[in-house]
Amino acid sequence: MNETDQLNWQRDNFENDFEAWEGDLWDRKRLGIQLTNYVDRLQCGAVLALDARWGEGKTWFVRHWAKHLDDTNHNVIYLDAFANDFLDDPFLTIAAEISQAFKNSDEIGIEEVNDFNSKTASVLISLAAILPVIAAKAGLHWIGLGGVGEAWQEVYKEGKEVFDTVSDEISVKVKEQIEKKIENHHIEKQTIQDFKKELAELAAQLEKPLVFIIDELDRCRPDFAIRLIERIKHFFDIPKIVFVLVMDKAQFSKVVCHNYGYDEKIGEEYLDKFIDFTVGLNSLAPGLMDHFKINIHSTFKNLGIDLNDQDLNGCIELIDFYVKEKKLSKRAILKLASQFALLYSTSFDSNKNQLLIMFLLNPAFLLKSNTSLELLKILLEQMNNYVELHKGDFEKYHGENYRADSPLTVLMRKANFFQDELGILIFIQLVEYYEQLVNSQKRFSVVSVRNLRPTDNKDFHSGWKNYIFGGI
Structure with missing residues (x-):
């Protein structure tokens, strides 16, 4: 059906033979x-x-x-x-x-x-x-009537010279046709x-x-x-x-x-x-997210993104979070995957790639944050609020993996988007004590923009904006 598996740069071709429910990413x-x-x-x-x-x-x-x-x-x-x-x-x-x-x-x-x-x-x-005479008077061509319209056009062509010179007579004919339609109303009903x-x-x-x-x-x-x-x-x-x-x-x-x-x-x-x-036609249900992850993994591969499992899991978990929170459409997610394929870091830097996902999913982050760490603080707060609002869903779909006493820790473990150098529990503690966060920027400079170095406010905004919209 498609030249590619899950994502096609062209429109789906449904005119040729295809198998029903082939590539059913959403379990429809x-x-x-x-x-x-x-x-x-x-x-x-x-x-x-x-x-x-x-x-x-x-x-x-x-x-x-x-x-x-x-x-x-x-x-x-x-x-x-x-x-x-x-x-x-x-x-x-x-x-x-x-x-x-x-x-x-x-x-x-x-x-x-x-x-x-x-x-x-x-x-x-x-x-x-009454269309023949009206069409003649107005000079219209009744495409919408198909063969009947063509017949009316022939009437118009044959009588065009008369119609053009005797408009009063045409008006009389219109009136006659309307009167005839009224008289024949019961016939038309039948x-x-x-x-x-x-x-x-x-x-x-x-x-x-x-x-x-x-x-x-x-x-x-x-x-x-x-x-x-x-x-x-x-x-x-x-x-x-x-x-x-x-x-x-x-x-x-x-x-x-x-x-x-x-x-x-x-x-x-x-x-x-x-x-x-x-x-x-509902958006993706939470219970289908595992099925979705398998297929989005395939989508990334079709776009030439050869991420290792650890990096990929972090990106997919972030998409998981925003699909649920913002009710993203299928088309929006596929566009996100396409843009990510253009901009992702080929050096396999998981932190930068996952920051990129965050920006693509929510460009408003550019206006809310001045540094990468500030951005992460905002994201953590959003994720925490989301888990608190949907605690029942997480208990239902994540079962034993969910700990009601520590929803933020659990979600961050699932999100897994700073799984290597950055210890999640340590980072959460630093967010809770912002003074320590400020004093620890050097330690966590690996998540900053521009070769992952700390940047000033102007560089942070312009750097990400140029990168996302221009690839530079």
């Missing part, structure tokens, strides 16, 4: 199987939202889940909404994808698929009943009902539900994204068809608010009208 397979079992039990249609922040691996998950569904003989459609938002109306795209899925199925005959396509065309014409009935009859023939995954919804043109979820609810809310909308729900609700002028709470309520329930 469990969620995929759980969702599959849920879908199989459904006796009705449903619209699910898969909610996660940008960079949490939504596309990776749904692509692998789609492959898993396909491997287990499910009917599955994957649609990149962002790649299709140049269209005006998503109805045709959704219907065409479903038609193709029916055609590919062994359970539905070709004549039945053709009947469905015919009813789809009738609905599309109803949706576009057309839509016939479409939904045909769709329901075909879906009922499927042994397993059709899963329609719509990705990149929060990256779409806002009006297209909103119309898409409205079309799903109004036309495709059918038993045995399950839609999965992939989005950052908080961001998407802001799009709704902006479009309709709602406040934030109303925006979420509006979305919930179209979504039956939301599945959160």
Whole structure:
């Protein structure tokens, strides 16, 4: 699937054949199987939202889940909404994808698929009943209507000369078309009902539900994204068809608010009208951290970082700490690994490399500290506060390795980021007695910047800033 194992400098290539859950760094397979079992039990249609922040691996998950569904003989459609938002109306795209899925199925005959396509065309014409003359008057090209749009363009071309010179007549024709649409309203309603009935009859023939995954919804043109979820609810809310909308729900609700002028709470309520329930794609759970460490180790190796185990453990433990504290996304962690690969010390100086990790994870440290030792003092305090707040989690996941009477000592032993020259217990004591810390700078100068020598305030800030952003 990738040219590299865990981390690719390019985007994942899902167009070629790949194995479901290959490189499952976040143990997403469990969620995929759980969702599959849920879908199989459904006796009705449903619209699910898969909610996660940008960079949490939504596309990776749904692509692998789609492959898993396909491997287990499910009917599955994957649609990149962002790649299709140049269209005006998503109805045709959704219907065409479903038609193709029916055609590919062994359970539905070709004549039945053709009947469905015919009813789809009738609905599309109803949706576009007054567009020909409006398009002619406005000079528009209705790309979003596909073949129907092309037909309207032909009408426009053939009558262009007349339309250009007789605008009053066009206005009359627009009025006539609107009046005709009102008169035929009951016919159009019946057309839509016939479409939904045909769709329901075909879906009922499927042994397993059709899963329609719509990705990149929060990256779409806002009006297209909103119309898409409205079309799903109004036309495709059918038993045995399950839609999965992939989005950052908080961001998407802001799009709704902006479009309709709602406040934030109303925006979420509006979305919930179209979504039956939301599945959160959670960040890495503490219980999976050992699995994560194995894979991030592999990621470092793929980037050419040949650290010894002792050095690597210190870096990974620091990442562990910040993943939990700041809820870093998968993408953020991989970007961190890439930047670390560019800047890490090839002299295998563990102290400098782990200071680098700290800066990359939290650039604000540059503003809070004037020396390396002051930086370490801040870090120790943060880690101590974190352990105190999450004492129960540490007891649960670290078991006998956790000592409630000395959480800071335990975490620092786990972090292990000054395991060689710098004795952790001695350093903690020095932090508690800052006067001794100041008098001991020479002893611990190994952790300073610029060849690990003590520096003044100006050199400390500018040195690390230049190093991180310029590699110098």
